[in-house]
Amino acid sequence: MTATTTSPDTIGATPARRTVRPIPTARLVTIELRKMFDTRSGFWMLVSIGVLSVVATGAVLVFAPDNEIAYGNFAAAIGFPMSVILPMIAILGVTSEWSQRSGLTTFTLVPSRGRVIGAKALATVVVGVVSMAVAFAVGAVGNLLGSTITGLDTVWDVSLAAAAQIVLGNLVGMAIGFTLGVVLRSSAAAIVGYFVVSLVLPGILALLAQVRPWFADLQPWIDWNYTQVALFENDTDTAREWAMLASTTGIWIALPLVVGLLFLRRSEVK
Secondary structure: OOOOOOOHHHOOOOOOOOOOOOOOHHHHHHHHHHHHHHOHHHHHHHHHHHHHHHHHHHHHHHHOOHHHOOHHHHHHHHHHHHHHHHHHHHHHHHHHHHHOOOHHHHHHHOOOHHHHHHHHHHHHHHHHHHHHHHHHHHHHHHHHHHHHHHOOOOOOOOOHHHHHHHHHHHHHHHHHHHHHHHHHOOHHHHHHHHHHHHHHHHHHHHHHHHHOHHHHHHHHHHOHHHHHHHHHOOOOOOHHHHHHHHHHHHHHHHHHHHHHHHHHHHOOOO
16 A cells, blocks of 8 residues: 655645637537438428429429520529528527427537527528529529420520529528527427518518508518518619618518527526
């Protein structure tokens, strides 16, 4: 049996603290991307993007007249299901922490809830951009196939600027879904809220603009659907129209997102 001696220099010394490095943001984004499609709902949402792009392209080839075989029509046909599916992916990417009851584990491993939500936002943007790239590629293949079948010249009537605005329009829709997910933190409530905001509210605002002339000039500044449609139709060309987009983005995305983040950071995770 040996005796342990203590050096006088070590008496009263403070033990060295272990330095823990924070998880890199790139790794957080990668994890959030994987979590978005690990569930069955997320997986089938991802699959439906490719399936519906092919179906929409096939529908244009089968039903459109020969003189309507143009890239713009393929992009419009594919864009409609994308505008519905992508916001659902954004919603589920946020609310899965509560619906799948994984929030306690997530926020224990990464206590900074702001970093987690930021990683989810970046993952949402990545999914949106990649999904639109796939959709544009499928539409391009359909356009080449259609011109070959009909024997007509291939028509590329969507410019790079118009394509960028279409991508931006879909990202705005995803941002609305993401914001609702942060504010409500319930998949069912956020999905219902999205359809109310995107389908019901625009009709109410349009009706109000018809019966109240003073509101007609105000509508473009507060109706996010109005500015999103302008992006899809490539009508956002002037500084005034971009200012309208900034206004509706601030009202429907930035402000609710800040409020939602404040409540989320203080809410109890179960």
